[in-house]
Amino acid sequence: MVKVWYMDEDIVSDQRLEHHKSPPEYLSLEELFRKTGVEYYCLNIDTFETDGVLDKIKKERGYTYEDQITCSEKCLPNYAEKLKSFYTEHLHTDEEIRLVVEGSGYFDVRDSEDQWIRIAVFPGDLIIIPSGIYHRFTLDSNNYIRAKRFFIGEPVWLPYNRPADDMPCRKEYVEKMEKGFITVQ
C-alpha cells in the first residue's frame, strides 16, 4: 500500500534510501492530491485483471494504450547510469500513469513550495502524475519494479528536464495549483 512523506535535504546518500525527515512527516493521499494534483487508485493486485475496476478507470479516463515495463539491475544495462537518468527532475506534456504489478519504487514530486514529496508505491498502487509537474523516479533498495503504463492515444514518453517553466503544460499546471486542486468525487 502506498506511503507518502516529505523528503529530507540529504542529496549525498543513495537515492534509493527512504530519505525521511527527522521525525518523519507523512502525508495522506488527500493531502498529496490537494498539494500536487497527483491522483491515486488502490487496485486489488490478485483480481485487477478481471474485477472491472481497472477497466472502469481506463474507460473513464480514456486510456487507449497500455504496456508493461520492468526495471531491475538485470533488465537494464548500465543500471547505475539509468538510475541517475530516471532521477533527473523533469516534466511531461501528458499525464504519467503507472500501476505497480510487482516490486516497488519511489515517485518524487514537487509541492508548491518546491519541497520534494516521496510516493512509495507497491503492487496494486496506481498513480497519475499530472502533466506539467516536476517529478522524478527511482527504484528503492529492492532494485526491482514491474509496472503497467497507460496513455491516452499514441504514447509520448519524452521528458523535459527542469527548467521548463515556459512550456504551456507547465504554465497550465501552475495555474491549476494556484487555484487549488479539487476532488471530483
Ligand SMILES: [Fe+2]
Ligand atoms: Fe516522468
